[in-house]
Amino acid sequence: MVRPRASLAVVRPSWRTRRAWLFLLPTLLVVAAVAGWPLARTLSFAFTDAQLDQLDAAGWVGLRNFAYLLGDPDWWGAVRNTVVFTLCSVFLELTIGLGIALLLNARFHGRAVLRAVVLVPWAIPTVVSAQIWAWMFHDFYGVFNDLLLSLGLIDTPVAWLADPATSMAAVIVTDVWKTTPFITLLLLAGLQTIPRELYQAAKIDGAGPFMAFFRITLPLLKPAIGIALVFRTLDALRIFDLIYVMTSNSRATATISVYARQQLIDFQEVGFGSAASFLVFVIVGLFSVLCVAGLRVGREDVR
Amino acid sequence: MTRLRPATVLLYVLGALVLVYTLFPFYWAVVSSLKPGASLFRIDYWPSGLDFENYRAVFATQPFGRNMLNSVIVAASTVAASLGLSVFAAYALGRIQFRGRSVLLYTILGTSMFPQVAVLSGLFELISALGLYNNWFGLTFAYMIFTLPFTVWVLTTFMRALPREIEDAALIDGAGPLVLVCRILLPLLAPALVTTGLLAFIAAWNEFLFALTFTLTNQARTVPVAIALISGTSQYELPWGQIMAASVIVTVPLIVLALVFQRRIVSGLTAGALSD
């Protein structure tokens, strides 16, 4: 069994490489077109003092935008918010998502319906779900305060989104609700690829369900978890619309994307905003490299 | 099913919990959409009556049917194009070892690391220059910036998980690369394709900022922008009931879609693996 595989790989390496590039070409062309030009534009603006309505009159300012950015306490506040938001929301999403995926992988009546239903939060446009939750968090007419008051857990209404102490938590809860289905579905697909025979064999060997989970499910689910983690982290680090709709530009929750957007659109500082966007890109890139390296996704060699 | 074991009871209890957790905000939206005007400012846990006025208004005040059609077409073509491109890319990245493979994988991933607002003006220039402004193609093209890295990565991971022997056997049988990918690997990837496709579809369906910037007329707009345009009698008024009604309307097709495809998510791989 081993020999023909080796011969295939060794005898025609250049043929295989050429085929790989051929298969990749369309994707690379699209990526270059859709991302290459815009990214190049942004990068070139990051070193200028361009204004949104006078892009051509931009002058070269070197690293001044970056220097100003690193000295701006609002930027660092935004970085802190982003990191807190990402760590909390991705951790909660992964935990809840894995739990739901395991549940949906079990056999019971109504599983099909539940599988479709868990997608609902992901299916509602973000702009809208942010408003639904903002309404539920409303201090007067929100359902949360009403429930908590009638249960006697609080005695005065909490201004969830207005109070800097609770607004970040409220935004995180909303994001967790909204994006858990994404993780659930990816992990469910991963769970489907684990052969049932493995569990049967483990059962015969006398392993309990917890043992089976840590010895079989978790290791085999690692690629799916890795993918889910990478894409959720990338999204969470760039979070914008949810926060913008729920708390506007409030500094208690403003993330680096909110900051960058404010500079680019509201303030028309294309040069400065591009520099901020570029730093967002660097931060997101660093995080994802750490994430990928930690899980070794995408590094496993072809078996 | 003659007697309920504790484990089964636990499953149903957990299922019910998940159901409440997932659906409560949606339920809240439905209840709100059935309320007329000012009764929104009361907290009722049950709909007091069935007032479908908000639903009628959604379709009466704008071409909402047309907006839904736009969304369906843009999201479907985005998914088709992304999956079509990435199946081949994933085969190359997942099953062929060649120099520069990881660099390419990361370059593609890097595309989705830029904040959306940062690529907005560059993409706008590009789309106007290509004559894709204010139509389906422009949006489909722009959406690839976030769907393509995702589909390529997920499919690459799944490609890698497929047993090597299947490919070798096909190559020994003299199957060409196209036949190999389309006839042999594709069926095996069905669950991954459905899952990724569904997630990408919804991402494209929900996208707001690009849709707002790259379309101009009501006829060309997609649902999220149309919902954002729903408004009351003046600049500040937020017609909550109508917005909720529109959200309920756009969520239903996706639930149907998920119901239709969920069987494939379940059965796809096991069936494929067994037939070999």
Place this chain on the structure above:
Amino acid sequence: MWLASGAVGLATLLVAMAPARPVTIALACAAVGIEYELCRTGAETWASESGNRVELVQSPSLANNRLGLFQQLLAAGSGDIDVFQIDIIWPGTLGRHFVDLRPYLGDDAAARHFPATIENNTVDGELKAMPWFNDAGLLYYRKDLLEKFGHAVPATWQALATTARAVLAAERAAGHARMVGFVFQGKAYEGLTCNALEWLASSGGGTILDRNGRITLNNPRAIAALERAASWIGTIAPKGVLNYAEEEARAVFQAGDAVFMRNWPYAWALVNGVDSPVQGRVGVASLPTGGPGERGMGALGGGALAVSKYSAHPAIAADLVRYLTSPEEQIRRAIAGAFNPTIPSAYRDPALLAAQPFMARLYETLTNTVARPARLAGPRYNQLSSIVWNAVHDTLSGKGDAAANLAAAERRLQRLSRDGQW
């Protein structure tokens, strides 16, 4: 890029070849309910009278989204939209992309309007936009409650706080646990700058910048005005007001849970709607003053129409603007949609006064407004405003005191403006 310029060239050529055909003007006006209806009917009347066509482009109601969209279109030199409806604070930001309307409309057209509004829309001597309607901050109050407990409509902010506290205590004692005294726009956004400007201007605290652009934000009276506002939070105003925009404030007031509300005129029709719990029990007045010798002033808001420099038919587009901003059309809009005209003489129109009696009563208030320093700050206005609303929001939520926050904001404004040069 050559593709784009090619397309523009081709379009120009096509237009030049067919001069006799009716022209289509794309008009971006508000997308919303009655405002949209009025815009549509007005534009269609013009179209049938002039033999041209109008295509309406709806734009999102979230003001910031609309500004971003317009900037994108204009920065790309796109001629897709000929006439823009802009906010009163945008002429300085977008003015560069609009034609000077004076040569097209003549000096008389502008002379009919409130001078302050025309001045607001004039950038570097060019009339960048024609005023279409005005908005001003107003004080809404619960007529029934003030009568029941024997209070007058408050003339000063101090009286407002005292009255609110008294009514609030009585109502709560009577079992209305949710009752609050005063709601306004306290979220960290443009609306808070408007509210703060009103507190300052009515208390001798200046208007952020003086007429020459010098920064006057940090002064003892402004500090006192801000401290007074901060003392409302948690006493007469709910803590949640720090995340309220217009609609959240109206929700509380309209449900009957607040004694006073600061809002724009739009709320009048809604709080008096047939399904409103407080229908017929609401009064409206000028905003209170800081003390004797001061005047209560509402922040000036509103809309204007501008013609894009990239329009293929600027003269025809300007004619549409002339029609839509004319006295007849503004009176029609005032009667049908309660949009306040920008023309003083319109307020003497009998038909308008019969339909909207409150406009006559509020003529003084609606004309005695304080403008945000948008024209002075030009393209930097949004930055100025965000510095102001952040300082105010911090003060209201107890992060630092008014003196420290205003001093910090003043330093940031100085840096932003290069010491008041703008």
